[in-house]
Structure formats: C-alpha cells, structure tokens
Amino acid sequence: SKQLLAPPTALEMDLCAPTSKTNDAARHDATTTEVLQETLRGGQGEEAPQDVSSRASYERYTQPDGPFELASSGDVQLLSFLWLQKRAKEGKELPRRQDLPPEAFADMDALRKAHDDLPPHIRAAVLPMLSVSYCWLEPGHPDPDGKQLRHVVETLDKYLVTGSGYNIPDPEPWHSFLPDMAVFWDWGSIYQKDPKLFHPCCGGPGYVPPEKRSDAERAAAEAYETSRSMEEKESFSRALHDTMDVWYAHQMITTIFVTRIPEGNDHIVYDDRGWPFFERTSAELIKPSTPYVVEDGRPLREGRWLWPMRIDSSADGRITEAQRPPIAPITFEREVRKRTFTNAADVSGVASLFEKTATQVLRETKKIFLREVPVQAGDGERLAHVLSLCSSIEELIWIFTDMPAEEAEAMLASPIPTLRNLSFQDAKLTGSIPASLGSCVS
Numbered sequence: 001s002k003q004l005l006a007p008p009t010a011l012e013m014d015l016c017a018p019t020s021k022t023n024d025a026a027r028h029d030a031t032t033t034e035v036l037q038e039t040l041r042g043g044q045g046e047e048a049p050q051d052v053s054s055r056a057s058y059e060r061y062t063q064p065d066g067p068f069e070l071a072s073s074g075d076v077q078l079l080s081f082l083w084l085q086k087r088a089k090e091g092k093e094l095p096r097r098q099d100l101p102p103e104a105f106a107d108m109d110a111l112r113k114a115h116d117d118l119p120p121h122i123r124a125a126v127l128p129m130l131s132v133s134y135c136w137l138e139p140g141h142p143d144p145d146g147k148q149l150r151h152v153v154e155t156l157d158k159y160l161v162t163g164s165g166y167n168i169p170d171p172e173p174w175h176s177f178l179p180d181m182a183v184f185w186d187w188g189s190i191y192q193k194d195p196k197l198f199h200p201c202c203g204g205p206g207y208v209p210p211e212k213r214s215d216a217e218r219a220a221a222e223a224y225e226t227s228r229s230m231e232e233k234e235s236f237s238r239a240l241h242d243t244m245d246v247w248y249a250h251q252m253i254t255t256i257f258v259t260r261i262p263e264g265n266d267h268i269v270y271d272d273r274g275w276p277f278f279e280r281t282s283a284e285l286i287k288p289s290t291p292y293v294v295e296d297g298r299p300l301r302e303g304r305w306l307w308p309m310r311i312d313s314s315a316d317g318r319i320t321e322a323q324r325p326p327i328a329p330i331t332f333e334r335e336v337r338k339r340t341f342t343n344a345a346d347v348s349g350v351a352s353l354f355e356k357t358a359t360q361v362l363r364e365t366k367k368i369f370l371r372e373v374p375v376q377a378g379d380g381e382r383l384a385h386v387l388s389l390c391s392s393i394e395e396l397i398w399i400f401t402d403m404p405a406e407e408a409e410a411m412l413a414s415p416i417p418t419l420r421n422l423s424f425q426d427a428k429l430t431g432s433i434p435a436s437l438g439s440c441v442s
Contacts, residue, residue, distance in 0.1 A: 058364035061249050061286065061357075064115065064127055070246060071108050071129075071182060075239040076189050078129065078182035080106045081156070088153035093146035094185065096192040098232070106182035114178050122177060125291040126254070126306055130156070131184040131247040133279035134258035135268050139342055140198025142187050147262040155256060155313045171290065171305040181254075184247040190239040194227035203342055241349075245357040249282040254307065257283075260314040274339040278332075278350045283310055285326045285361045289371060323373045328362075328385035329355035359389060367395040375403050380410030387416055397423040 060066050071078050077097060083104045087094065111128045132152060136142035143149055160174050160181070174181055183189075199220035200206030201213055208217055228236065248255055257280050259270040270276050289310050294303035310323065327335075333351045341347055368390070387393060396419060403424060412422075 054360075054364060057360040060246060061361050062251055064123075064252060067127055067129055067246055067250055067253060068108065068112050070243045071106075073243075075235045076184065076243055078106045078108065078184055079104055079188050081130070081181035081183050084149065084183060084185075085153050085157075088146065088150045091146065091150070093141075093143055094149050094188050096195065097188050097190060098192070098194075098228075100188055104188065106180055108182060111178070111180060111182055118177055119295065121293045121295050122306070125252065125288075125293050126174075126309070127250070127252040128174070128178045128180070129182045129184070129247075129252075130160075130254035130256065131279070131283075132186075132256055132258065133248065133276050133283070135261065135270055135273045135276055136342065137262070137265055137268065139203035140193075141195040144195070145262075148258060151260060151262070151313060152256060152258060155258075155311065159311050160254070160307045171307055174307055184253075191228055191232035191236045193224055197224040197227050199224055241353070244278075245282060245353060248279045249285055249287070249357050249361060251286045251288065253287075254309045254311070255279070255283040255287065256311040256313060258313050272340055274336055274341040274346060274350055277336055277339050278354055280324075281327055281332055282354065282357055284324055285358060286365060286368075288369075289323055323370075325370060325373055325375070325379050325383055326358075326362075326368075326386050327382050328389055329358050330385050331382050332358070362386060362389040363391050365390050366392050367397070368393065369395075369397045370399070370401070372400045373398070375401055375407050377407075380404075380407030383411040384413055387411070387419075388414070390416075391418065393418055395419075395421045395423075397421075397425065398427045399423075399425045401427045403427050 070076055079100075080103070084094070087104075115123060115128055134142070134148055134152070137148070138144055186192075197220075199217065201208040201217040202221050202224050210218070210221070213221065247253060257270065257276070261268050261270065287309055290308045291306045292303050293306060294300055329351070332354045336351055336354070337347060339347075341350075368386075387396070393416060396416075408424075
C-alpha cells in the first residue's frame with residue numbers, strides 16, 4: 001500500500017463527472033465538488049426520485065440536521081472537547097452526566113452556527129461532532145481513574161488537533177474551522193446510575209440474581225437502581241434505542257475506537273465486547289476514513305484532506321489497521337453472539353438495532369469507496385451479503401489493497417443489477433482473474 005494518501009487520481013476524477021439532472025428547479029447541476037464529496041464518503045450523486053420514507057431513513061445517517069436535533073432533545077447532551085482536554089490534563093476522571101458542571105457541555109447553538117458558516121465543500125463533509133467507542137473497565141464506572149479519558153484526549157490531540165497521523169499529507173485539523181467539537185461519550189452524555197452506590201451484586205463477577213439476593217443486597221441494589229430517577233431512566237432508554245445508531249453510523253461524525261485498554265485490565269479486549277462491536281461496525285458502514293474536499297470550481301488536485309473520521313487508538317498512524325470492510329446484519333448477528341455484554345439481554349436488541357441501521361444505510365447507498373482496507377479470508381463472502389442489500393449501488397471502488405482472486409470471486413458471485421462501475425485501482429488481484437468480474441456489472 002501507499003506510504004502517503006495521495007489526492008484522488010484520474011480515475012476518481014472520472015467518477016466526479018455529473019451524470020444526471022434533477023427536475024427540481026431549485027437545485028442546480030451537480031458540481032465536481034459535490035459529487036466528489038459523495039464519492040469519497042460513499043454517498044450519492046444525482047439520482048431519480050425514490051420512496052420518501054426510504055430516503056428519509058437514509059438521510060438520518062447522511063444529513064447534518066438530525067444529529068443537531070438529537071443533541072438538543074434533552075435525552076443526550078454532548079460534551080465539550082475543550083473541557084475534556086482540560087479535565088484530562090488535570091488528571092481527573094469524567095463524572096457521570098448528572099454530576100457534570102454546565103461548562104462541561106458543548107454549546108450546540110454556537111457549533112451549529114459555526115457549521116453553517118463553513119465553506120460549502122467542508123460543511124458537506126463533516127460535522128463538529130465525534131463519538132467515543134470504548135469498553136467499560138468496571139460495571140459501576142467505565143473509567144474510575146480517568147485513564148481512558150487521558151488516552152482519548154491524547155489520541156485526539158494527535159489526529160484532530162495537530163492534524164497528523166495516518167500518513168496523510170498535511171491534513172487540516174478541526175480547529176482550523178471550528179471553535180470546539182461536541183463529543184458523545186455515553187457516561188457523560190446520557191443519564192447514569194450513581195457509581196458510589198454500586199454494589200457487586202448488581203453486575204460484574206459478583207452479580208447475584210435478584211431472587212437469590214440477601215436482604216442487605218436487595219437494599220443496596222434498590223439504592224443503586226433509584227440513584228437514577230424514573231424520568232432519567234426513561235430518558236436513558238430513549239437515548240439508547242433512538243440515538244445510538246446516529247452517533248456511530250452517521251457519515252459526518254468522527255468516531256474514535258478506544259482499542260488500547262489501560263494496563264492492569266488484561267481481561268478486557270475491545271473486539272470481544274458487544275456494544276463496542278456494534279459501534280465500530282456501524283461506523284464502518286459508510287463513514288469515510290478521511291474526507292478529501294475540493295472548493296467548487298477548483299481543480300481536483302487543489303483539494304485538501306481533512307482530519308481522520310475513523311480513528312483506532314492503537315493503530316499508531318497505520319491506516320490499514322484502522323479500517324475494516326463493512327458487514328451485513330446476517331454477519332453481525334452471528335458475530336455479536338460471540339461478544340460479551342454486561343447485560344446479556346442486550347444481545348438481541350443490539351442485533352436488531354444494527355439490522356435497522358445497516359438496512360437503512362445500505363439500501364440507498366450508490367457508491368462504496370474502500371481505500372487501503374485490508375482483505376481477510378472470508379471478506380469476499382461477507383461483502384457479497386453487504387452488496388445484496390445495496391439495491392441502489394452503482395459504483396464499487398477498491399484502491400491500494402491486495403485482493404486475493406478467490407475473495408473477489410466470492411464477493412461478486414451474484415450479478416448486481418444496478419452496478420455500472422467496478423474498479424480495482426492499485427489493488428493487486430492475486431491469482432486467476434475470476435470470470436464473475438465482468439458478469440456482475442450491468
């Protein structure tokens with residue numbers, strides 16, 4: 001693979017040519033900039049009218065208004081990255097939402113205005129938001145010593161503040177355009193129980209089923225449970241079931257995968273945990289690794305890279321370690337049942353949530369753009385399941401990756417009626433070229 005991510009090539013320029021017009025007089029012809037944004041983000045160019053509810057579901061993960069509305073609903077409050085920086089440098093832990101001071105929360109009105117004021121080609125690619133995908137270190141408190149907070153801030157300082165990492169030439173840091181970033185971190189963003197009242201019988205290795213608890217354990221469990229009011233519990237439930245998909249699957253929200261676990265927690269592995277598995281696989285559906293944006297009317301070569309949008313905290317700048325191909329619900333359901341949940345009852349709910357998310361995202365996706373995504377054994381079949389859900393897919397582009405011929409053949413085993421452009425650019429096909437390579441394109 002390439003040592004540096006170069007600007008898009010002539011092939012990618014070809015992909016940017018406007019292909020159709022809309023009858024809506026209020027809209028103009030697709031510009032190079034707009035279609036480039038969509039190409040690099042795996043989104044859409046101009047298209048024929050489609051079912052309104054289907055498009056609305058898809059736009060939940062591709063348009064900027066939804067996340068701003070959810071962040072203002074009251075069920076979720078996003079944190080100020082600048083405040084988190086300060087807290088980490090003070091060596092303190094992150095309190096639960098109910099115990100946070102007002103200045104800990106992002107000023108969403110100011111951030112929305114800042115986003116509205118961005119140049120159009122940047123405004124179309126990113127939101128002033130990021131989400132944290134991580135493991136809870138203890139059942140009563142996810143990060144009691146603040147070690148994960150410090151690691152997250154240090155990692156984001158590297159990739160988002162200094163504009164370095166992932167071998168990208170001169171990426172633009174977020175503070176070049178925005179006064180702050182709004183952070184979704186479940187412990188501080190949604191209502192939680194009081195960690196000081198946690199009792200071992202409530203969870204973790206010392207869990208005791210309610211019917212087997214002693215009187216003292218029942219009293220302790222009740223005190224812990226009621227440390228979050230009924231209104232807060234209902235709000236927590238809404239946040240969990242109605243917003244989690246957006247914070248991770250939305251293609252304009254940056255996500256950090258906290259795969260490096262603090263020392264002394266060797267029993268915890270990020271990829272073995274259920275909720276982090278959901279969060280990461282959701283983020284890998286259509287979110288770009290790094291957006292490349294071009295001002296309207298400027299040549300493609302004069303564009304710029306923005307900050308990375310999928311950040312693996314243990315990848316140490318190696319982009320191939322931070323990326324994986326998307327997976328379909330059938331694969332997710334099989335894999336998630338191998339993961340660990342604090343609450344075993346979450347398994348079916350998480351599988352259903354991913355099925356809803358992936359189905360809504362993939363059925364309207366017109367382009368899948370995979371750059372420096374490693375191909376592992378079995379990825380071809382897994383991607384075939386993904387493509388079977390992409391009822392509108394027109395472009396499949398794979399760049400800077402060695403592709404075993406048997407994986408390519410498995411991926412393209414069935415015809416894809418809507419596919420009109422299949423591209424393997426600087427993606428070496430090893431082995432015999434499969435016959436299905438041509439027959440899959442309409």
